[in-house]
Amino acid sequence: MRIAEPTVERLVLYARLLKRLQEEGVDVISSQEIGDELGLKASQVRKDLSYFGEIGKRGVGYSVPRLCEHLEAILSPPRVWRIAMVGVGRLGGALLGYGPLQNEKFKMVALFDVDPAKVGRIFRGAPCFHVDRIADVIAELAIEVFILTVPAEAAQSVVDRIASSSFVKGILNFAPAPIVAPKEILVYNVDISVELEKLLFYLKQRESQSAHFVLE
Ligand code: NAD
Numbered sequence: 001m002r003i004a005e006p007t008v009e010r011l012v013l014y015a016r017l018l019k020r021l022q023e024e025g026v027d028v029i030s031s032q033e034i035g036d037e038l039g040l041k042a043s044q045v046r047k048d049l050s051y052f053g054e055i056g057k058r059g060v061g062y063s064v065p066r067l068c069e070h071l072e073a074i075l076s077p078p079r080v081w082r083i084a085m086v087g088v089g090r091l092g093g094a095l096l097g098y099g100p101l102q103n104e105k106f107k108m109v110a111l112f113d114v115d116p117a118k119v120g121r122i123f124r125g126a127p128c129f130h131v132d133r134i135a136d137v138i139a140e141l142a143i144e145v146f147i148l149t150v151p152a153e154a155a156q157s158v159v160d161r162i163a164s165s166s167f168v169k170g171i172l173n174f175a176p177a178p179i180v181a182p183k184e185i186l187v188y189n190v191d192i193s194v195e196l197e198k199l200l201f202y203l204k205q206r207e208s209q210s211a212h213f214v215l216e
Contacts, residue, residue, distance in 0.1 A: 015071040030061035081106040084143045087150035088113045096124045109141045138165040145170045152177035
């Protein structure tokens, strides 16, 4: 089943919220409450969850532990992904300190850089290797997924080194460079400025709709 990207994003938000509520000891939650917490319409929440087979009881709501387990099962296969990061600079360092990246679904097993001040050190429990060793370390540690936070001009050469290994299945690329990888590797680009442009586009649309409404 191919699930649209915005739906997957909402599922991640539901799972995160439900996990927090479970830790707080909340047993039951309504679609309205989930929507209020996440800034979504209750009808959207109901639609998303019923699509994945989870139907709340009318007037009662959803069981938090059950929904939490259900979302976890949809979002993550029952195994731990072994991930690594290339480029332990400002962005890489910030991501390493980002709470949700310390997760039972994936383990950051290695870091790579070229800076002698970083190579050989351990950051947040993960050892930093020189990027020249990347092929060997991928094989030794069976790394499957990479986060790329190197300067744009270094991105493709790093991807080429990563792609020479048959272990790697995915790359989350933060570098603003059009990288090319073999089709066996799924590349996902993240760019905060694109997200901001999207927000501004929708804000502009909203403004022109309300101006239209006033004119009518
Ligand atoms: P930075 O200079 O602080 O860090 C880059 C790190 O990469 C450094 O530690 C450097 O030693 C290392 N590096 C350089 N060449 C390398 C190579 N060949 N192999 C391995 N490591 C190498 O830069 P930053 O501010 O952390 O930004 C990193 C990247 O992220 C840049 O491409 C930047 O444009 C991008 N960025 C993207 C977003 C986004 O939303 N996608 C946001 C901010 C920054």
